[in-house]
Amino acid sequence: MNKSFNWDNETDRCRIGATHITRIVDLDRQAFEPKIIFPAASGEVMQKKTANLNDHNFDQNTLVLFLSFHAYLVRIKNKTILVDMCLGNNKTRIERPIWHQRNGPFIENLKNAGVEPTDVDYVMCTHLHADHVGWNTKLLNGEWVPTFPNAEYIFSEKEYNHWRREDGRYSSEEQILHGSFYDSVMPIISSGQARLVPSNFNLGNGVHLEPAYGHTPGNIIIHIEDCQEHAILCGDTLHHPIQLDHPEWKTNFCSDPEQATLTRLNLLREYADTKTAILPAHFHSGDLGLISKDNGSYVLNKKLNTK
Ligand SMILES: [Zn+2]
Structure with missing residues (x-):
């Protein structure tokens, strides 16, 4: 089981059995004031040095946290899968200036990893927040169309139905999920490329979904298994390595912060000190891999994580 698990920072990828998982970056190191994400992150707490904080995820001088926005490219048994679709280009995100009208190199980064948009078989989103659906669509002649013309887009039915219902509460369509429901989810539904699935769903080929509610009402995590090795693409169940300390x-970004905390604690309890690689949606490459229990908190397992 993952005896030699190693996230290779040079190529930004790892192997799980014969499967390759590669990080495709959309936006690297966006700075957040800790309290924007975590209400309990006081200045005093942030001054404490911990093994989980490093120059890539934290600035010791300004005390800001950095988050990465990337997709995982999974090449498993001749299938090409993208998980969590980041921010996207040309999207109107008035309330999020850094995400607004972007012109980033995500597709070039994908091509550099050897994949053309036409090669993608499945697109999966752990949940439907704006930073996980952006590259679902691209702007073509003034219209939002699926970026991956041959892909089936796998959405949790519970998640989709939740935001569909929520939509009725907003006065204009631009407001729900910063506009992303209309520019990055509904065009996929209209195109016929969406497949709404139960939260417990086996896609086959060693890929299955599991409910991980709390961050959003239909949030799921994605298990990847190959040759008895195992990784979990756990989306926003963890936002930043400081949550291991x-x-x-609780976070300000969760629909149900209490439930999200229980889900996170369960995930950590179940997989700490195992050979399961934990791959969250916003961790940088140096922070990906195995997790150990450490006196009631958790630590990124650098020792096992290095060859
Ligand atoms: Zn996110």
């Missing part, structure tokens, strides 16, 4: 910290 403070796994009980």
Whole structure:
């Protein structure tokens, strides 16, 4: 089981059995004031040095946290899968200036990893927040169309139905999920490329979904298994490595922060000190891999994580 698990920072990828998982970056190192994400992150707490904080995910001088926005490219048994579709280009995100009208190199990054948009078989989103659906669509002649013309887009039915219902509460369509439901989800539904699935769903080929509610009402995590090796693409169940020091910290980004905390604690309890690689949606490459239990909190397992 993952005896030699190693996230290779040079190529930004790892192997799980014969499967390759590669990080395709959309936006690297966006800075966040800790309190924007975690209400309990006081200045005093942030001054403490911990093994989980490093120059890539934290600035010791300004005390800001950095988050990465990337997709995982999974090449498993001749299938090409993209998980969590980041921010996208040309999207109107008035309330999020850094995400607004972007012109980033995500597709070039994908091509550099050897994949053309036409090669993608499945697109999966752990949930439907704006930073996980952006590259679902691209702007073509003034219209939002699927970026991956041959892909089936796998959405949790519970998640989709939740935001569909929520939509009725907003006065204009631009407001729901910063506009992303209309520019990055509904065009996929209209195109006929969406497949709404139960939260427990086996896609086959060693890929299956599991409910991980709390961050959003239909949030799921994605298991990848090959040759008895195992990784979990756990989306926003963890936002930042500082949550390994403070796994009980609630976030401002969760629909149900209490449930999200229980889900996170369960994930950590179940997989700490195992050979399962934990690959969250916003961790940088140096922070990906195995997790160990450490006196009631958790630590990125650098020792096992290095060859
Ligand atoms: Zn996110």
